[in-house]
Amino acid sequence: MAESKLSGTVLLPKTSFAMRGQMARQEPLRLEAWARRDVYAKLRAARKNAPAFYLHDGPPYANGNIHIGHALNKILKDIVVRYKFSRGFDAPYLPGWDCHGLPIELKALEGRPGGDKLSIRKACRAYAEKYLSIQREEFKRLGILGEFENPYVTMNPAYQAGILEGLANLVERGFIARAEKPVLWCARCRTALADAEVEYEEDETPAITVKFPVDGESKTFLLIWTTTPWTLPANLAVAVNPEARYVRAKVGGETWIVAESRAGVSGVPAGAEAETLKGSDLTSLTYRHPFAARTGRVFPAGFVTLDAGTGLVHIAPGHGDEDFQLGRKVGLPTFCPVDAAGKLTADAGEFAGRSVFDANPAIIDKLESSGSLVKHEKMTHSYPHCWRCKKPVIFRATPQWFLKVDHEDLRKKMLAAISRIRWVPAAGEKRIAGMVESRPDWCISRQRAWGVPIPAVHCESCGKAHLRPDVIRNLAGRCSADPAGADVWFSDSPSAFLPAGWTCPDCGGAKFRREEDILDVWFDSGMSHVAALEKRYGVWPADLYLEGSDQHRGWFQLSLLVAIALKGHAPFRQVLTHGFVMDGEGRKMSKSIGNVVTPQEIVQQHGADVLRLWAASCDYSGDVRLGPAILAETVDTYRRIRNTIRFLLGVLFDFEPRMAIPAPDLDPIDRYLLGRLVVLTRECLAGYDDYDFSAVSRRLRNFCAEDLSGFYLDVLKDRLYCDAADSKRRRSSQTVLWTACEQILQLITPILPFTADEAMESWNRPDLATAEIRPPQVAPDEELEQVFGHLLRVRKDVNLKIEECRKSGQIGGSLDARVSIRTAGDEGSALRMFESSLPEILIVSSVELSNSAGDRDIRVGRVSGEKCERCWKYVPARIAAPPGLICARCAGVLDSAPGQA
RNA sequence: CGGCGUGUGGCUGAACGGUAAAAGCGCCGUCCUGAUAAGGCGGUGGGGAAGUUUCCCGCGUGCGUUCGACUCGCACCGCGCCGACCA
Numbered sequence: 001m002a003e004s005k006l007s008g009t010v011l012l013p014k015t016s017f018a019m020r021g022q023m024a025r026q027e028p029l030r031l032e033a034w035a036r037r038d039v040y041a042k043l044r045a046a047r048k049n050a051p052a053f054y055l056h057d058g059p060p061y062a063n064g065n066i067h068i069g070h071a072l073n074k075i076l077k078d079i080v081v082r083y084k085f086s087r088g089f090d091a092p093y094l095p096g097w098d099c100h101g102l103p104i105e106l107k108a109l110e111g112r113p114g115g116d117k118l119s120i121r122k123a124c125r126a127y128a129e130k131y132l133s134i135q136r137e138e139f140k141r142l143g144i145l146g147e148f149e150n151p152y153v154t155m156n157p158a159y160q161a162g163i164l165e166g167l168a169n170l171v172e173r174g175f176i177a178r179a180e181k182p183v184l185w186c187a188r189c190r191t192a193l194a195d196a197e198v199e200y201e202e203d204e205t206p207a208i209t210v211k212f213p214v215d216g217e218s219k220t221f222l223l224i225w226t227t228t229p230w231t232l233p234a235n236l237a238v239a240v241n242p243e244a245r246y247v248r249a250k251v252g253g254e255t256w257i258v259a260e261s262r263a264g265v266s267g268v269p270a271g272a273e274a275e276t277l278k279g280s281d282l283t284s285l286t287y288r289h290p291f292a293a294r295t296g297r298v299f300p301a302g303f304v305t306l307d308a309g310t311g312l313v314h315i316a317p318g319h320g321d322e323d324f325q326l327g328r329k330v331g332l333p334t335f336c337p338v339d340a341a342g343k344l345t346a347d348a349g350e351f352a353g354r355s356v357f358d359a360n361p362a363i364i365d366k367l368e369s370s371g372s373l374v375k376h377e378k379m380t381h382s383y384p385h386c387w388r389c390k391k392p393v394i395f396r397a398t399p400q401w402f403l404k405v406d407h408e409d410l411r412k413k414m415l416a417a418i419s420r421i422r423w424v425p426a427a428g429e430k431r432i433a434g435m436v437e438s439r440p441d442w443c444i445s446r447q448r449a450w451g452v453p454i455p456a457v458h459c460e461s462c463g464k465a466h467l468r469p470d471v472i473r474n475l476a477g478r479c480s481a482d483p484a485g486a487d488v489w490f491s492d493s494p495s496a497f498l499p500a501g502w503t504c505p506d507c508g509g510a511k512f513r514r515e516e517d518i519l520d521v522w523f524d525s526g527m528s529h530v531a532a533l534e535k536r537y538g539v540w541p542a543d544l545y546l547e548g549s550d551q552h553r554g555w556f557q558l559s560l561l562v563a564i565a566l567k568g569h570a571p572f573r574q575v576l577t578h579g580f581v582m583d584g585e586g587r588k589m590s591k592s593i594g595n596v597v598t599p600q601e602i603v604q605q606h607g608a609d610v611l612r613l614w615a616a617s618c619d620y621s622g623d624v625r626l627g628p629a630i631l632a633e634t635v636d637t638y639r640r641i642r643n644t645i646r647f648l649l650g651v652l653f654d655f656e657p658r659m660a661i662p663a664p665d666l667d668p669i670d671r672y673l674l675g676r677l678v679v680l681t682r683e684c685l686a687g688y689d690d691y692d693f694s695a696v697s698r699r700l701r702n703f704c705a706e707d708l709s710g711f712y713l714d715v716l717k718d719r720l721y722c723d724a725a726d727s728k729r730r731r732s733s734q735t736v737l738w739t740a741c742e743q744i745l746q747l748i749t750p751i752l753p754f755t756a757d758e759a760m761e762s763w764n765r766p767d768l769a770t771a772e773i774r775p776p777q778v779a780p781d782e783e784l785e786q787v788f789g790h791l792l793r794v795r796k797d798v799n800l801k802i803e804e805c806r807k808s809g810q811i812g813g814s815l816d817a818r819v820s821i822r823t824a825g826d827e828g829s830a831l832r833m834f835e836s837s838l839p840e841i842l843i844v845s846s847v848e849l850s851n852s853a854g855d856r857d858i859r860v861g862r863v864s865g866e867k868c869e870r871c872w873k874y875v876p877a878r879i880a881a882p883p884g885l886i887c888a889r890c891a892g893v894l895d896s897a898p899g900q901a
Numbered sequence: 902c903g904g905c906g907u908g909u910g911g912c913u914g915a916a917c918g919g920u921a922a923a924a925g926c927g928c929c930g931u932c933c934u935g936a937u938a939a940g941g942c943g944g945u946g947g948g949g950a951a952g953u954u955u956c957c958c959g960c961g962u963g964c965g966u967u968c969g970a971c972u973c974g975c976a977c978c979g980c981g982c983c984g985a986c987c988a
Contacts, residue, residue, distance in 0.1 A: 012935050019939070226988060239988085313988045322987060431905050435983080438904090549906080553983055579906085579981075586908090586980060619914075622907050623981055629912055633926055637913090639939090640926090647936045698914080702925060714941060721935065803943045806932060813933055814941075843941085872935090 005883040006870045009894060010721045011730075013650020017762040021642060023607025027754045031140065034757075039769070040145050046770040047090035055080055056533050056542035056572065057146075058555050059096035059154060059525050062128040063103050066138045068581045068589070068626060069548060071599035075615040076578060076693070077546050078144045082750035083688045088772040093146030095139065096532055099128040099155035101521035105450035117449045117490050117516075124450040128155060142599065142608045143753045152532035154524040157485030162531025163452050163524055164476035164486075166566060168469040175407050175565050178399055178465055180334035181443055182317075182324045185396040186386040187342025187355065192398060192447035203392060206360055207379040209310060211256070211372045212238065215286040215295060220248070220255040222287050222298070225309035227379055229363040230356035233344060234316035235289060236332050237296045246311060248275045256374075259311020290372040292349060299326060318397035325440070336397035356394055399465070401445040401454055401517065403561070411436060413564045422574040424691055425621040432552045432560075442561065444520045451518030453489040455497060461509035471497045489514065526558035529571035541571045549577040576691055578620035584627020597626050606631070609752045610638050616693040616751040637701050638755075641748065644704035645759050647713060648741040651720045652763070655734040659726070663778060667729055668834070669841070670736040672788045673712050674778050676703070677740055681775040684747045697751060700744070708740070711792070715841055722871040724893045739776050746773045790830035791841060794821065794858075798842050801860040810862045815872050817844040818863035822852035845874035870894075 034040075055077055060070055077093070084091035108123040115123070136148055152159055170176050183192040208229055211221035222238055240246065245260040251269065260276055285298045299315070317327030318336030327334060337347035344351045344359055350366075351359045367373040384393050405411050414436050423429040445454055455475045456467040474497040478488045489497075494514040503510045534540040541563070547555060556575055563571035582588060583595035590596065602611045614634040618624040666674070680703050687696035716733050723730040745768055749756040760768045798819055805811050819842060823831060831838065831849055838847040845863040865874040868887035878885040881894055 007935065010935060015936095019936080224988080228988075231988085309988065315988080320988065322985090425906095427906065431983085434904065438984095548982085550982060552905090582981075584912085588981075617913065625913090627912095629927085633912060636926065643936065643939065647940090650936065694914080698925070705925070709936090709940070710942095713936085717935080717940095799942055803931080806942075807930090811932090815933095 006886070009870065011654070011725060012721060013647060014653040015646060015649040015762060017646045017649045017759055019643060019646055021607065021609075021755065021758065023609055023754060024604055026758065027143070027603075027607050027609070028141070030754050030757060031143070040147070043085050043145070043770060044090060044092065047085065047088065050088055050090045052539070053084040053089040053091045053544075054533065054537065054539055054542045055084075055091065055093060055544045055546060056529060057094060057096045057152075058545065058547045058551060059098040059152070059528065060135060061101070061103065062097045062099045062132040062135065063107065064131060066135050066599060068597055068599050070135075070139075071142060071611060072578060072581055072615050072620070072624065073546070073548060074139050074144050075142060075612050076576075076620065078142070078146075078753075079612075079616060079688075079693055079750045080544065080546065080691070081145060082753060086746060086749060086771075086773045087685075087688075092537060093144075094152055094532060094536055095136075095144070095146050095148060096152040096525075096528060097128070097132045097135070097154065098521060098525050099125075099132070099153060100451040100518070100524055102446075102448060102450070104128050105448055108450070118487060120449045121487055121490070125155060138600070141603060143612065145753075152528065152536065154521075154528075154531075155485070157479045157483065158535070159524075159531050160452050160486045161476040161479040162535055163519065163527045164455070164472050164479065166527045166530055166562065167454075167519070167523075168472035168476065169566055170403065170562075171467055171472065172469045173408070173565065175403050175410070176444070176467060177402050177404055177441075178467070179402050179441075180318065180336065180397040181400045181402075182319055182321055182334075182336075182395045182397045183400070183447075184384060184393050185340075185342075185398070186391060186393050187340075188386065188391045203385075204378055206364060207375075207377045208364060208367070208373060209375040210290060210314075210367055211374055212287040212290060212296075214257070215288060217255070219253060221257065222285070222312050223256050223258045223310040223374060224312045224314040226314050228319070228356075228360075229367075230338075230344070230351075230359045231316040231319045232290070232314065232363055232367075233292060233337055233347075233349065233351055233359075234318050234335050235292075235296065235314050236294075236317060236327065236335055237315040238287065238298045239313040239315050239326060240283065240298055240300060241311065246277055248277065257312065290370065291366055319395045321395070324397065334397045338394065338396050342394060342396075357392070398447075400443045401456075401467070403442040403444050403565070405439060405441050405561070408565075410561070410565055411439075413568065414560055417560065417564055417570040421570055421572065424574065424576040428549070428552060428575060428577050431549075432557060435553055435557060436560075439557070442520075442558070444523050445517040446520055447516070448518055451521060452486050452524060454515050454517050454519055455489055455494075456515035456517075457494045457498065457512040458515060459504035459507060459509045460511035460513055462504060462507035464504060464506045465515065466504070466512075467515075468498075470499065522554065522558045523562075525555055526562045529559055529563055530566065533571075540567070541569060541573060543572070544574045544576060545572040546576040546578075549579055551577070579623035582623050582625050584625055584629055586623070586625055595627070597631075602631065606635055606638075607754065609754045610634055612751055612753075613638050613697060616697045619694050637697075638752075640701060640709075641704050641752070642755060644708055644713075645741070645744060645755070648708075648737055648744070649759060649763055651713075651716075652734060652737055652741060654725060655731070655738060657738065659731050660735040660738070661728065661732045665728075665732070666735065667732040668784060668787075669712070669715065669837070670732045671778075671781060672784055673707070674736050674739065674776055675781060675785060676707050677736075677743055678775050678778055678780070680707075681743055681747065681773070685773065685775075688750070693751065696747070700747060700751075704744075711795075715843060718840060718843075718871060718873075722890060722893065724896055727893075742768060743773075743776070746771065786826075787830040787833060790827045791834060794823070794827065794831065794856075795842055797856075797858055798844075798860065801858050802844070805860045805862075811860075813872075814843045815845050815867075815874065816862055817860050818846045818848075818874075819844050820848040820850070820859045822850050822857040824852045824856075827856065828852070839873070 057077065081091045081093045104124050104127050108120065108127045112123065132153065140148055185192055205227045206229060207225065207227045209223055209225045212224060214220040214222060224238060246257060247260045249256050249258065283298050283300050286295050288295050315323045315326060317324045317332050317334050324334060337345045338356060339345050342355050344354050344356065346352045351362060354362060364373065364376060385391060386393050415433055418429060418433050418436065455472050456465050457471065458465050475489055479485050482488050494512045529540060529542060533542055545556060559571050563569060587593065587595065599611060614626065614631065617634060680699065683699050684696045687693065687699065719729050719733060745756050745759055757769065760766060802814050802817050805817060811817050821831065828851060834841065835849050839845060863874040865876045866878045867874050868878060868890055869884035870886045870890040873887060875887040879888060879891045881891045
């Protein structure tokens with residue numbers, strides 16, 4: 001057993017860094033250690049006077065467990081934050097949560113339909129708190145670094161105060177106005193409904209075609225069609241498609257105007273004499289309302305289609321969204337003669353007092369008797385119903401608070417600001433600009449319970465609503481002081497917030513009712529740059545916003561809107577967006593398909609670092625994919641990187657910086673690798689700076705696989721294992737390996753913080769965790785790179801020949817090989833320069849080099865001689881050095897250090 | 902239906918308008934057993950003649966611009982995000 005004794009003289013890698021990390025189990029322990037050491041605070045302290053980089057967090061909604069999209073988003077953010085720290089920035093990360101809003105209110109309401117506003121709000125708060133805690137733990141488990149113990153929370157009184165202060169400033173500047181807008185309304189529940197609160201069911205309704213007499217032309221009528229006769233009392237106009245073809249058809253002594261393609265179904269007999277014209281030809285006409293004493297006009301509207309009805313659309317701005325939009329565009333009032341109970345009001349004339357659905361037959365009768373009714377049919381179609389009481393809902397205009405997008409040129413200023421922001425990817429600019437251009441005024445009020453109140457007061461005598469900055473600020477002040485926060489608006493009387501003795505400036509009234517509406521949740525989160533970032537850090541604007549691409553319409557836009565209105569500047573300098581997570585085939589993840597991948601299961605199975613590596617590997621500029629195959633690949637990549645680190649740590653077990661060889665004295669192959677390392681670092685830093693993390697992770701993986709495992713480390717094994725421990729050759733390599741290990745650990749830290757930390761711990765290098773990354777300071781050596789270019793090409797071809805030899809059974813391992821190379825030119829001189837190192841570089845036992853007149857020629861055969869029992873190379877003659885027969889080099893090593901091991 | 906994106910081998914993904922399938926992974930074969938639940942080396946798109954040397958087709962589909970198109974333009978299809986779904 002001579003060999004086993006000789007094995008003891010070989011310097012094999014030694015490390016406590018395990019080959020398999022068991023990350024799912026190890027990471028939680030590491031998290032505890034981070035919490036104990038408070039690494040986030042340490043990092044911040046280490047960068048106390050450094051330039052800062054503020055990534056401002058977009059608050060997730062505190063509802064449900066986190067999904068893979070949350071994980072992608074937070075991991076990308078954490079990579080940025082950790083990278084910025086490693087480049088010497090102070091990069092605070094203040095996570096936030098969005099807590100108000102309908103989904104939570106609906107959840108909290110489940111199983112407890114009753115309750116007053118304050119008790120509903122209490123239940124909502126408890127619900128949001130619960131999920132905030134759950135999500136916080138889930139985010140922390142991913143290794144996200146930040147102020148998780150003191151996040152910004154939109155339902156916290158201090159934040160609510162921030163929202164209100166912002167609102168007060170907007171009111172003061174004249175951005176907030178009250179106007180009517182149609183909303184989905186349940187007459188039974190007497191409340192506005194959100195889109196999420198309606199369900200569509202098949203319903204039977206009347207469908208009538210009605211004649212509107214044209215002004216100034218006798219016996220000429222516009223034919224309109226509707227399924228909601230009760231909206232006719234609110235009719236103020238008719239819309240036509242300006243591009244469509246219409247006809248004036250002669251029908252029994254009358255002229256009916258209708259879309260050409262709809263004439264038949266609208267009651268025009270086939271073959272009727274007809275004159276065709278364009279929709280735009282109709283837009284100057286006026287008509288008399290069929291039963292109300294007023295006239296209306298015909299307007300062009302792109303939304304008019306010809307797949308139903310007559311091609312002429314009855315417009316009631318108080319009862320339909322498109323009607324409302326058109327009405328606003330052309331200056332029609334928002335006429336809504338329907339009250340909260342769904343009853344027609346006095347403005348509806350003879351139909352006053354009837355509920356809208358009862359009014360239908362009465363109105364049809366009236367039209368019938370006045371000869372205005374052309375057709376009366378029944379129709380079934382899907383119609384919205386209240387999800388609660390299951391009754392059909394109506395569209396009804398009610399007063400709402402708006403933020404005026406064109407006040408003080410806000411829209412123009414937004415567009416100007418958009419062009420000055422760095423959008424990553426660049427397409428984001430076009431996307432958000434298009435949305436801003438076409439966005440309507442922002443309706444900021446919601447008729448719900450769970451949110452920040454809009455502290456307006458209504459005069460009891462004249463009904464006028466007053467939204468006053470001083471009242472808002474009073475409430476803000478109360479919020480800051482009272483743990484109940486904005487609840488005080490609902491628990492206290494409105495006069496408590498008014499100046500003493502204040503009376504209604506319109507009518508002198510002294511009694512006031514409080515506004516019950518709350519703010520849209522987008523107002524909450526859109527204010528975060530002041531209510532969180534600026535309040536907490538005194539910093540404004542943020543350097544970076546980083547969210548999913550859906551936020552172009554959401555958070556990015558509304559934050560921008562609020563910021564430009566308040567401050568005239570964008571709240572961010574750069575905006576980065578990522579796509580959505582699809583399954584392995586690029587399909588949307590859905591429960592019904594069963595292709596949902598959760599971050600929880602990946603973390604549990606493979607650890608957070610694998611999930612982070614996946615996030616870092618994908619090209620997030622579009623949608624990204626995640627499925628079993630992709631996950632398996634990520635796991636393999638992780639292992640490759642991990643094992644390379646493990647080997648580096650292993651071969652550095654007996655090295656310390658004091659043993660380092662000065663740069664000029666390094667062995668050429670070590671200098672070569674150092675050069676590669678410089679390139680690696682530069683490219684990785686450039687990748688990080690461009691937010692191209694997939695380039696970074698690919699570059700790191702390739703470096704580990706190709707430069708290190710495939711070449712450098714493989715070549716080095718002989719000298720690291722078999723040379724004398726403190727030989728210059730060995731120390732030279734270790735000098736560079738040391739640097740390589742440092743660099744790699746620092747470069748992977750943003751992506752694989754758990755693994756990097758584990759390695760630093762095993763290496764006893766806690767200093768690396770807070771150190772800045774710097775490329776090794778070495779001058780590029782082009783000559784050396786060229787020479788190694790030649791060597792690597794030759795090596796490739798030698799390997800091909802070796803493989804042939806192996807296939808034919810002549811040799812097994814490459815050390816069984818003897819290589820002869822005939823070559824010339826630059827390659828020849830490069831090889832000659834390294835002649836004595838060629839066996840090592842090629843990992844063979846002997847190399848003969850000769851000049852070639854023509855093409856390069858490589859031959860490989862079985863080496864003769866005897867195998868050294870220590871280093872396994874073949875030599876002409878072995879030396880007897882108990883316990884075995886070894887080569888001269890090995891004998892020398894054992895002589896100088898007999899106890900080596 | 903509209904706006905904005907996106908589409909390259911089994912997977913992740915490269916490619917100034919100029920030789921496509923870079924590189925990696927996976928897979929297959931093989932060596933090693935001193936990185937060992939590791940590591941090295943080699944091979945690996947489809948179809949057709951054919952056989953170790955050539956030829957044809959292949960960057961979602963189809964047109965177009967060009968001497969030349971993965972790259973530019975148009976249309977269509979698939980997928981995704983955001984909206985509009987109505988009188």
